[in-house]
Amino acid sequence: MNFDYTEEQQLLANSVKQFLAKDYTFEARKAILQSAAGYSEQVWATFAEMGLLGLPFASEYGGFGGNAVDLMPVMEAIGEGLVVEPYLATVGLGGRFVVRGGTSAQKKAILPALIEGKLKLAFAQTERGARYNLAHIAARAKKSSNGYVIDGEKGVVIHGPCADKLIVSVRTARNETDAQGISLFLIDQNAPGVSLKTYRTVDNLRAADIRFSGVTVPIDALIGKEGEALPLIEEVVDYATALLCAEAVGAIKYASDATLEYLKTRKQFGVPIGSFQALQHRMVDMMISYEQAQSMACLACVKVDSADAVERRRVVSAAKIKIADACRHVSQESVQLHGGMGMTEELKVSHTFRRLTTIAQTFGDADHHLERFAACE
Amino acid sequence: MDLNYSPEELAFRDEVRNWLRTNLPDDLCEKVANYQELDRDDYIRWHKVLAKKGWVAPEWPVEWGGKDWTVVQRYIFEEECGFAGCPPLIPFGLKMCAPVLLQFGTAEQKHRFLPRIYNGDDFWCQGYSEPGSGSDLASLKTSAVRQGDDYIVNGQKIWTTMAQFADWIFCLVRTDANSGKKQQGISFLLMDMKTPGITVRPLVLMDGGNEVNEVFFDDVRVPAENLVHKEGDGWTVAKYLLGYERMNTGRIGVSKRELAHLKELAAQQMKDGKPLIEDPRFRDKLSRVEVELMALEITNLRFLDQLRGGRTPGAEVSLLKIKGTEIQQALTELMVQMAGPFAQPFKPIDAGDFDYFTAGLTPRYCNFRKTTIYAGSNEIQRNIIAKMSLGL
Numbered sequence: 103m104n105f106d107y108t109e110e111q112q113l114l115a116n117s118v119k120q121f122l123a124k125d126y127t128f129e130a131r132k133a134i135l136q137s138a139a140g141y142s143e144q145v146w147a148t149f150a151e152m153g154l155l156g157l158p159f160a161s162e163y164g165g166f167g168g169n170a171v172d173l174m175p176v177m178e179a180i181g182e183g184l185v186v187e188p189y190l191a192t193v194g195l196g197g198r199f200v201v202r203g204g205t206s207a208q209k210k211a212i213l214p215a216l217i218e219g220k221l222k223l224a225f226a227q228t229e230r231g232a233r234y235n236l237a238h239i240a241a242r243a244k245k246s247s248n249g250y251v252i253d254g255e256k257g258v259v260i261h262g263p264c265a266d267k268l269i270v271s272v273r274t275a276r277n278e279t280d281a282q283g284i285s286l287f288l289i290d291q292n293a294p295g296v297s298l299k300t301y302r303t304v305d306n307l308r309a310a311d312i313r314f315s316g317v318t319v320p321i322d323a324l325i326g327k328e329g330e331a332l333p334l335i336e337e338v339v340d341y342a343t344a345l346l347c348a349e350a351v352g353a354i355k356y357a358s359d360a361t362l363e364y365l366k367t368r369k370q371f372g373v374p375i376g377s378f379q380a381l382q383h384r385m386v387d388m389m390i391s392y393e394q395a396q397s398m399a400c401l402a403c404v405k406v407d408s409a410d411a412v413e414r415r416r417v418v419s420a421a422k423i424k425i426a427d428a429c430r431h432v433s434q435e436s437v438q439l440h441g442g443m444g445m446t447e448e449l450k451v452s453h454t455f456r457r458l459t460t461i462a463q464t465f466g467d468a469d470h471h472l473e474r475f476a477a478c479e
Numbered sequence: 480m481d482l483n484y485s486p487e488e489l490a491f492r493d494e495v496r497n498w499l500r501t502n503l504p505d506d507l508c509e510k511v512a513n514y515q516e517l518d519r520d521d522y523i524r525w526h527k528v529l530a531k532k533g534w535v536a537p538e539w540p541v542e543w544g545g546k547d548w549t550v551v552q553r554y555i556f557e558e559e560c561g562f563a564g565c566p567p568l569i570p571f572g573l574k575m576c577a578p579v580l581l582q583f584g585t586a587e588q589k590h591r592f593l594p595r596i597y598n599g600d601d602f603w604c605q606g607y608s609e610p611g612s613g614s615d616l617a618s619l620k621t622s623a624v625r626q627g628d629d630y631i632v633n634g635q636k637i638w639t640t641m642a643q644f645a646d647w648i649f650c651l652v653r654t655d656a657n658s659g660k661k662q663q664g665i666s667f668l669l670m671d672m673k674t675p676g677i678t679v680r681p682l683v684l685m686d687g688g689n690e691v692n693e694v695f696f697d698d699v700r701v702p703a704e705n706l707v708h709k710e711g712d713g714w715t716v717a718k719y720l721l722g723y724e725r726m727n728t729g730r731i732g733v734s735k736r737e738l739a740h741l742k743e744l745a746a747q748q749m750k751d752g753k754p755l756i757e758d759p760r761f762r763d764k765l766s767r768v769e770v771e772l773m774a775l776e777i778t779n780l781r782f783l784d785q786l787r788g789g790r791t792p793g794a795e796v797s798l799l800k801i802k803g804t805e806i807q808q809a810l811t812e813l814m815v816q817m818a819g820p821f822a823q824p825f826k827p828i829d830a831g832d833f834d835y836f837t838a839g840l841t842p843r844y845c846n847f848r849k850t851t852i853y854a855g856s857n858e859i860q861r862n863i864i865a866k867m868s869l870g871l
Contacts, residue, residue, distance in 0.1 A: 104480060390798045390802065400777060420773050469763075
């Protein structure tokens with residue numbers, strides 16, 4: 103039993119934190135949000151230089167062979183700094199799909215470029231009416247003479263606008279919601295027939311609704327076996343969920359720390375408002391939520407790499423239930439305890455509020471995971 | 480990061496588990512699992528079984544019978560005992576009076592009391608709270624006036640758990656009524672419960688049980704040799720106890736057993752032809768408690784890991800008490816909900832079949848309201864975290 107980060111993990115976490123504290127201040131981030139792309143190529147290049155993009159990938163592709171726990175401190179720092187660059191989409195989801203389902207040729211084509219910061223990925227999965235059911239897929243791929251032709255629509259593809267390639271789940275057989283007959287394809291974002299409607303999300307990420315109209319792809323665009331992609335999707339989404347839990351922990355930490363600081367400095371009736379017991383107890387409960395969330399993120403990141411599928415599902419769902427609850431609790435309390443100031447665009451807590459709100463229902467909300475958790479017995 | 484116990488720790492866990500399997504008497508385990516009231520003999524019998532094995536006070540120094548266990552081993556032992564359904568060890572002698580004697584007692588006091596505490600020869604109770612001094616313990620008024628070689632004690636204690644069984648009581652008493660701060664002038668005094676002038680009056684709680692009492696002191700003559708530590712500096716002793724061994728307040732082993740039991744029962748209980756456990760409304764509540772328990776277990780292990788690494792976790796360990804007791808209460812509540820209308824029967828009047836198990840559920844639920852009140856109410860725990868840990 104050991105809950106400490108290793109020296110290497112700690113060093114990396116520190117360098118990420120230092121970089122973010124210096125070059126990713128709230129003001130700097132504001133400028134990034136207002137830019138056309140909504141993220142910074144320069145920051146992305148720095149991530150590549152720091153080795154963050156290669157962290158979980160094998161050394162033969164230029165990576166460092168890290169596991170989910172190695173990514174945890176990075177994700178926490180990203181959460182704390184409200185980083186809007188497409189780290190989870192590219193490294194946690196896209197790259198993971200390639201690692202777990204890709205052919206040797208696909209890995210060689212994708213991973214070194216990704217690690218160098220020259221290639222970004224996004225996962226196009228969600229469809230109208232699907233909610234969080236990963237098997238609910240209507241988009242279709244039909245076999246053609248030399249590949250496949252893809253038609254369908256995907257919604258809220260996070261970081262879709264900046265992605266070079268999309269990993270798209272489609273149906274190659276059977277009907278909507280059937281566990282069988284699902285396949286994954288790697289499709290260039292600018293391929294003919296791919297059209298994007300881009301927008302900002304409430305937490306200031308960029309996303310797109312994407313239509314695929316007669317998009318032709320070669321056979322080697324298929325990731326994994328045709329028709330058998332669901333277990334791979336579930337596994338990779340669980341992996342990304344565990345990482346998202348770690349990101350949430352960082353954001354919760356910020357909201358909690360900032361609120362504590364505010365309670366100590368904001369004065370009313372001639373005293374710091376933190377001297378009021380009504381607020382003290384609420385602050386303590388935020389701290390407890392943070393500790394419990396941290397415990398569940400640890401559990402999820404440790405188990406997501408090592409457990410069998412049933413145990414992995416059970417633990418990741420348990421973590422997401424707790425994290426979703428903690429996201430809501432801490433974000434709401436942080437705004438309440440900041441009073442009117444907490445509602446303003448000027449204060450970072452209002453941004454953290456929005457990020458935590460969306461994290462709570464990314465990859466399944468608490469209700470979804472309660473259902474899945476119960477089904478694991 | 481590694482959440483698993485080491486091979487040595489796992490071997491230790493198996494040793495404890497196997498030993499409990501053969502040495503925990505079935506009738507005691509039954510009583511615990513079915514929420515029946517344990518009597519004095521039950522507690523003492525289990526105490527003596529553990530004492531014989533040498534496991535009754537592992538946290539004591541080895542010279543007094545302790546085991547040189549790591550904090551993790553101690554945690555494993557407590558959790559295994561809880562999970563197996565052992566009767567709880569009454570903490571007043573083993574975990575409260577003894578640590579005080581070890582830290583503050585004279586050699587004579589140690590020799591006189593510790594072996595008898597270890598062997599379960601004396602049953603101890605704790606005289607802290609008073610009618611006017613609950614959370615504000617330092618405002619206590621029970622007086623002890625020095626008269627020659629004795630103290631004369633007058634006053635009243637309340638919520639004295641198992642005083643009706645006790646041979647001895649340790650008390651916080653006021654030896655100086657004119658000290659400046661209320662924390663000053665308090666002393667830590669040991670009293671034989673057979674001393675003339677001590678009266679125990681039961682306080683029956685809403686579960687019908689007599690767990691707590693009022694204890695009255697009328698001109699009780701206590702030899703001055705029963706004073707522990709310096710006269711007037713009893714608050715130091717009280718504070719020492721508060722900080723002592725708070726790593727197992729989460730009672731995760733017990734809650735795991737209760738949760739497993741609840742699931743089993745909810746799977747048998749039918750609602751509209753389907754097991755209650757498949758009812759989404761019930762199931763969600765159950766799952767949320769289970770998730771809280773998973774989180775608390777990891778949090779507890781994280782604190783243990785810090786402690787083992789030489790970093791004493793701060794007041795935030797109070798969260799183990801807060802969360803642990805919330806979980807315990809939630810489980811008793813769900814047990815009552817599980818039993819539905821059959822949570823109402825309490826005691827049979829006519830002879831005949833009677834389900835003593837479901838009849839124990841609501842009393843248990845009633846009784847467990849105590850957990851968020853005792854040992855520093857959960858609000859006091861939040862005060863402690865706010866002050867000590869958050870600096871508010």
